[in-house]
Structures are given as structure tokens and as C-alpha cells.
Amino acid sequence: MTEAGAGEGAEAGGETEEVRGFWRRLGLPGLVDVHTHFMPESVLRKVWGYFDALGASSEGPAWPITYRREEAERLALIREFGVRGFTAMLYPHKPAMARWLNGWAVEFAGRVPDALHTSTFFPEPGVERYVQEAVDAGTRVFKAHVQVGAYDPTDPLLDPVWGLLAEAGIPVVIHCGSGPAPGAYTGPEPIGRVLARHPRLPLVIAHLGLPEYEEFLGLAERYPQVRLDTTMAFTDFGERFAPFPRRALPRLAALGDRVLLGSDFPNIPYPYVHQLHALERLALGDDWLRAVCHDNGARLFGL
Template sequence: MEEGEGVKSSNQPDIRLSSPFSWRGESFPPILDSESPDHLSRIRDLGIPYIFDIHTHFFPETVMKLIWRWFDNVNWAIGYRLPEKERVERLHHNGIKRFTTLNYAHKVGMASSLNDWTYANYKNWEGAIPFGTFYPEEGVLSYVKQAVDEYKFQGFKLHCEVSKLNLNHPELAETFLYLLEKQIPILIHTGTAPLPGEFTGIQFFKPFLETYPTLKIIVAHMGAHEISAYASLLSAYPNLALDTTMVFVDFLATGKIEEVDAAVSYLETYQDQIYFGSDFPNIPYNLNHPITKILDLPISDLAKQKILYKNAENLFFK
């Protein structure tokens, strides 16, 4: 399939049927064929001017295609396999006017070049909030300082599973202390879903959090498959937060039904520490699906306002 083609057409089988990851219900939400952002009127009724997506990915084209190839191998349909410009248009089309530029490194020497690429391109993506990344290697503090001081990046992304990254690695200590001093947030994929890694899970995350208790941290996917364990830390650590990426959706790669259902109450209880995330463009359904699922949850309008918009606004612009 070439870049720019849709994932599914009327005469094309749905590869999601043979995915190793399970789904809730008997039918799958659509992919692009019938994209209709009917949630826009609903968010306007809630007084939400636009949606702030804390978890969207931007990689150089060659890297992005390699990532999509991995997803293809497990029949994880990429809903937005589109050229970069069209992907940004899809975000805007769905009312997502601000979004992050998440990427991550999986080997030495990669992180700095990703930061350079993001800096060179993010101004072409209207509404983008530039995020960098880093890796345990020589010179890591130097290029992180460059990303903050020169590039004016507003956050960083780490992926403990893909990067085989131990958050407690001593080579990263100075970098974490620097980001703590600057109060720069870090969005971390530390949970064991959809697949566990050598250094994923609460047993690695908790000692890291105890070492840097006031560091601004956003845990991707609410820490799935250990949502309750991560949520239990929120009261004691006010600078800790979770994002909803691929949690309250019909695709259960990042949560079991009972785990996801039990997590709904956390959105109300910890409404100031929850951010909406989509994982765009690597999602096997339309963007309106995760948004609508949040809107349909039995939580207060105020909680929905904070999760979909206000919390991220306060994090970056307060």
C-alpha cells in the first residue's frame, strides 16, 4: 500500500479481523471511509473551543514507514496512512487544533537527529507543540539543553518498551534533574500494553517517580495494563498525570474490558491530572471514535472540559 492511500475501501477486506488484539462489541468503528466529526457540535455545547491532543506522532517519513510496516505485520490497521500535510488537515478537521510532535529513539545517535528534524519541520504543522526525545548516551544532557534553550521545545517523549529504556539508568540522572529544574514535562510510555518490555511496568516506574517526585510526568495509555497501579499514585504526586490514549475505545490493545471500565471513575476523581490522547496517526479507527467515547462516558461536563482541553492548555500556556 502506497503512502496516501486509505486503509480500507468497500471491496477490501478489513485486516482488523485477524489482528491479535481484541475488540469490544460485534462491529468495528470505521476507518476514513465515513469520517464525520459529529462530535464538533457536542464539544461546542460544552464550551470547548477545540481539542488538545497530548499524544500524536510525527517521525521522518522513512522512520514512519518502518513503524507502519511493524503494525502491518500484526494486522494493526493504520487509519491515517496519509502524507504528513494531509494528516495535519485530518487533525484540524476533527477539531484537534493543538497537538504534540511525539517521537522516540531506539538506538544510540538517533535522538539528537530526531530533535533536529522536529525543529526543522514543526512550524509547518499548524497547532504543533514541539516535543523532543532523548536516550541514555554520551552527550544526552547537551542536546536536551539545546532542545529546550535553542529549539524551545515544550516537552519530551520516552518509550520504555521500544527503546528498551530503564528510567533509572544513571546516565539519565542529570537530564532528569535539568528537566525538573526547568519544569519541562515528559510523556512516558512505561506501561506493559500493548506489549511488555524489559523495563516497562510499575516496578520500574515507581522508584523513578520516588527519585524525582516533582518532575512533570504524563504516563501514556494511563499505564495500561496496570491502570489502577498508576492511578493510585496520583494523589501523592500532584505533578504526575495520565493520558487517555487508546484506553476508552473499542480496540482493546491497551486495556482489558474490566480494566478499562474500572478506570472510568479515575477521570472524575483525578480530572485535573488526565489528558486526552489519540496516538494519531497509528490508530485503527477514525479520530472521532476516541473523542466520542470520552464524551459518552458518565463523567461530569467539567471533567470532560478539563480532559479534552483545559488541562493541556494550563500545562503549556498558563
Template structure:
């Protein structure tokens, strides 16, 4: 976490919740967040399994935590993914294509994706080009991936920004595909310009069953109540707001 914060400091990105671990959990609860996912990811080999082990050893200390793991294209990856699901009871995984320089179409990950598809375990994937593009980010990498695993539960972080409309165009054809709202409908435009954000608002109504609230807490340059309030103030139905902020996640993780 210190290394991540150091990177943000170098690009003048304020960390709103640079607090000890348990204090961060308290702040979540204070803002009405009853449950939240643990989203670690590896940026090199021989790292992902240790992150999973650490999460398993600690997540029970964080009231409301929903344990997510991660994985990386490397020898033994399927074994520790199975361990995370079958022994640790993890309910999802996180991948970051930009930071990890990870190609979703890497054949070394095929067995993992097929396994998670069968188990109906979701993955949150940062595959968009915002705030920075990467070697393997963008819709041209994601589209063949979702075509290969059409029943895989995938939640695209940041609604796929800067290509929100391209990712949203896939939602009708892939009912297991979803987007999250992380840093999209806020005043800090790291994921697009104002017109891009405004044009995405109707998508929240149309695809209300396939949108999840996301925040990127604790690495926020604003208060946590800001993205929550912005969703509540949008010109969409109360039913859509309830699904996005609460019900969709409840249906996914508390069946």
C-alpha cells in the same frame, strides 16, 4: 514512519491515517484538534538528537504543533536536551520504555531528569505493559523513578495499562504526575479488557486535573472521532470532560 507502519502491518494492526504529512494535519483540524504534540522517540544511540533537529526544522509547517523532543542514554545527552529546551524552545519530551528498551532508572539519564524537573518541562512516557510488556516496563520500574524525581512533570501514556490502578494510586502523592487516555476508553482493547477499562472510569472524575486526552494518531485502527466520542459519552461530569479533552493541556502548554 514507513518502518513503524511496516511493523504494525506485520501484527495486523490497521493504520487509519496512512496519509501524507500535511493531510494528517488537516485531518486533525477537521476533528477539532487545534493543538497537538510531536511525539518522536529513539530506539538506539546516535538517533535522538537528529530527531530533535528534524522536529525543530519542520514543526512550524504543521499548524497547531507543540514541539516535543526525545532523548536516549548516551554520551552528550544532557547537552542536546538543553539545546532542545533553551535553543529550540521545545515544551516537552517523549520516551518509550518498551520500544527503546529504556530503563528510567539509568544513572546516565539522571542529570536530564533533574534538569527537566528544575525547568518544569513535562515528559510523556510509555512505561506500561500494554499492548506488549518490555524489559523495563511496569510499575516496579516506574515507582522508584517517580520517587527519585517527585517534582518532575510526567504523563504516563495509556494510563499505565495493563496496570492502571497501580499507576493511579500514585496520583494523590505526586501532584505533578498525570496519565493520558490513549487507547484506553475505546472499543479496540489493546490496553486491557472491558472490566479493567470500566473500573478506570471513576478515576477520570477523581483525578480530573491529572488526566490528559491522548490518541496515538495517526497509528489508529479506528476513526479519530471514536476516542473523542467515547470520552464525551462517559458517565463523568462535563467539567471533568472539559479538563481532560482541553483545559489541562491548555494550562500546561499555554500559560
């Protein structure tokens, strides 16, 4: 399905049934989405403002926020889609922000029990202490954003954090690829050095490492605890600026037990169902789709 076709279905009110029909056809009880964004409303509005400005720029792609709705409406919709496990990906862009975000995350997890309690961190004094506090509070997944945070993942301040999370076995969904724009510390080399030091660290590489897909596949092949999420990969939008090399599809198929559905809901410029159709049209088989869209995430988080 093209983006336009999916959009028309959504406008007609049929997207919910399209999504539910997708996972029902596969014999699944629903979906597990490891890359969705819920955060304080003031922060989310700024994120939306960034994408609005990007779309208004002559240098950036048009990026309409498909699900620009109030939190209660977004929660209702993702539940209607049948997403039985989802995250609250949130991330700081400066010091003294992560601990505040983590406090909000505790409150959100308390009132939204079907959301996986998500926390974050930043390389700053005291980071190990507040990450431990988040773990003690029941965090089930962390989000790290090397590009937005503009930090080196090998920063000595983070070394005890990586060690703590490797020991605890808590996954970290990390945006460390160089898309949509490279940063000083993006790409496979810096995070590869972290993994060399902490080989049991359960990282989930966001966006399949877009655009350095093959290099991040290599890290997953080398480190058994490394996984990849599908966020925006293979969609018409993603393929326009960072096409996945078709020669790498057999490697992706072989890692079928460590690829996880991610969507970027609600901050996507196309309907949610388009991500599912983009995965389906890879023609890697129903077993692969079942694993990616539900079973791998359910196993990782014990759902």
C-alpha cells in the same frame, strides 16, 4: 458508538463534523491532544510497517492504520477536526538517533506553529547536553518510550536529564506501561523509582499506564505533577486486550484535572472520533470531558 459505526461515519465523510460537534456541544474552542505522532517520513513508514506486520501475524491483533496519508493531508485533517494543540511524538530505539530526531523536530516546529515542539532522548553519553540544547531551542514537551527503547528509566545516564526537566517544568509523555507487550523495564516500579528521586518531574503516563491502570493511578495520586493521557483507553480496541477496571473509575474522576486527551493519531486502527465517544460513554460528566479534552492540556501548555 462502535468502531464499525464510527468507521462508516468516517467513510461517508462525516467524521470531521462528528468531532467538531463533540467539542462544540461541550462549549469548547477545540481539542488539545497530547499524544499524536509526526516524525520523519522514513521513520513513520517503519512504524506503520511494524503495525502491518503485527496485524498479519496470527498472534497480533489486526491493526489497520486509519490515517495512512501524506503529512500535509494529516496536518490538514487534524486541523479540520479542531485540534488546536497537538504533539509530534517521536522516539529512538537505539543510540545516536535521538539527536537526529530532535533536529527534525526543530524544523517541523518551525513550519507547523500549531504543533507543540516535541523532542526525545535515549540513555547514552551526551544525552544531558542534547536535551539541554532541545530545551534551549524551545521544546515544550518530550516523548520517552521505555518499551520501544528497551531501556531502564533509572539508568544513571538519565538521572541528570530527569533533574533538568523537573527543574524546567517541561512535561514528558512516557510510555512505561506494559502494554501492548511487557518489556524488561516497563510497569510502574522502574518509573516509580524515578519519581521517588525526582518528585516534581512532570510526567504524562501514556495510555493511562495500560494495562497497569490502577498502579499508575496510584503514582498520580502520590505525585501532584504526574498526569495521564487517554490514548486508546476505553476504546473498543483497547478494552478487548486491556479492559479498564470499572472499580477504578471514581479514582479517574477524582483526577479529572490531571487526565489529558491522547489519541495516537494517525497510527490508530479506528477513527479519531471513537476515542472521544469512548470517553463520553464513561458518563463522568461534561465538566470532566471539558477538562480532559481541552482545559487540562491548554493549561499545561499555556494555550
